[in-house]
Amino acid sequence: MIEARHTDVEMxxxxxxxxxxxxxCVAVALGAALLGRWQLTVFAAPLLGALMSLPWQRPVPNVQVHAEPALVRCFEGEEAHLVVWATTDDGTPVDLTITTAAGAQLEATRDAAGRIEIALTAPRWGRYPLVAGLRVAGRGGLLTGTAAGHVAAADVFVFPVAPARATALPRTELLDRLGTHLTRHVGRGVEYGGIRSYVPGDQLRTVNWPVSARRGSLHVTERLSERAADVVVVVDTYDQPPGPATEATERTVRGAVQVVQSALRNGDRAGVVALGGSPRWLGADIGRRQFYRVLDAVLGAGDEHETTTGTLAPRPAVPPGAVVVAFSTLLDTDFALALIDLCRRGHVVVAVDVLDGAPFADLADPLVGRMWSMQRSFMYRDMRTIGVDVVVWSEAGTLDQVMGLVPRRRRTRPGARAGR
Incomplete structure (x- = not known):
């Protein structure tokens, strides 16, 4: 079902x-009549009568802008199609124009009914609102109405395209749930785990008959279990200073999408938490539909995600035993405290630093850059001591290479680290 939007416009x-x-014309004619050309009053009389008829003209019309669909989602480089038109309650024609944000290519064609068919293409992810410009006549053409403010006719959300590389998760103890991640635990799997003597209760299909024949007693083949994980991506949406910090937003969004995409392909559950100006979250789930829900939550589109307040990740957003992967510039203290809180709850937390270089416009003194690098390394050491592993992702490498550098950590019981 295509959802349409109908917006009443204040003119x-x-x-x-x-x-x-x-x-x-009336002013010139009356001025000339006062100078002795009284005959011009005959010329000014009908014009003045037309102006004086303003109170008796029809009331100004009410204008409404329609868009179908009201919300369009597409990926980078794809073409989004929608229709926008405007109507009035008395049938007065409306001059309608459509504009959008810079960076998008907009093609508009007007059909016979006056509706504008729009085809929008954007090379970069983001939100592209369609803004309507209106002009309508009223009171017999003596008044002209324009929109009193910003009229958002529809919204086009362009999703980022993430590389189809498999992103490794932090090496830790996984949940006891059937999945695709190979572990060292013996269970129901397909990978060879070893040979042991038969114990009453073992299934006959696990008996290794060639080995049993050689050793003269029953032996069974053990298999390594394959488990699943809960992956929650935490995105830093706090305001960033100009310079390299704003450029890191590109890596933040694409990295979050890549981690979620890889987790869902492996059969894991995935969710997202966005901390910053408008905190929101989406619970962990599986399936292809969950991937599009996560994209909506990252860009703030739709209404399937939950909103929250405060600076910490809500407990319902991060299920017990979940692996947390955070993307941030690590410039905001509140975001770092949120990661420390997740670590104290017993989660394995990995922070991916997407800031490439110092957040300064110009570094006139090279000593400032060295001091900045030393300060960041000290911060990494302190966060690792607490339990938050930090890896640096710059333009020189890929995310799957960076995630391979995360050390193995054993999962701790919730509250155990906080009590030390």
Whole structure:
């Protein structure tokens, strides 16, 4: 079902070009009549009557903007199609124009009914609102109405395209749930784990008959279990200073999408938490539909995600035993405290530093850059001591290479680290 949007527009009314022309002609004619050309009053009388008829004209129309669909989602480079038109309650025609944010290519064609068919293409992810410009005549053409403010006719959300590389998770104890991640635990799997003597209760299909024949007693083949994980991506949406910090937003969004995409392909559950200006979260789930829900939550589209307040990740957003992968510039203290809180709850937390270089416009003194690098390394050491592993992701490498550098950590019981 295609959802349409109907927006009532508040109009700002002023004198039209016709009214200004009539007023000018009346003023000139009456001025000349005062100078002795009284015959010009005959010329000014009908013009003045037209202006005086303003209170008896029809009331100004009410304008409404329609868009179908109201919300369009597409990926980078894809073409989004929608239709926008405007109507009035008395049938007055409306001059409608559509604009959008910079960076998007907009093609608009008008059909016979006056509706505008729009095809939008954007090379970069983001939100591209379609803004309607309106102009309508009222009071017999003596008034001209324009939109009183910003009229958002529809929204186009362009999703990022993440590389189809498999992103490794932090090496830790996984949940006892059937999945695709090979572990060292013996269970129901397909990978060879070893040979042991038969114990009453073992299934006959696990008996290794060639080995049993050689050793003269029953032996069974053990298999390594394959388990699943809960992956929650935490995205830093706090305001960033200009420079390299704003450029890191590109890696933040693409990295979050890549981790979720890889987790869902492996049969894991995935969710997202966005901490910053408007905190929101989406619980962990599986399936292809969950991937699009995560994209909506990252860009703030739709209404399937939950909103929250505060600076910490809500407990329902991060299920027990989940692996947390955070993408941030690590410039905001509140975001770092949120990661420490997740670590104290017993989660394995990996922070991916997406800031490439110092957040300064110019580094006139090289000593400042060295001091900045030393300060960041000290911060990494302190966070690792607490339990948050930090890896640096720059333009020189890929995310799957960076995640391979995360050390193995054993999962701790919730509250155990906080009590030390």
């Amino acid at each position: 700002r009314w002023r004198a039209s070009a016709l009214a200004l022309s009539l007023a000018t």
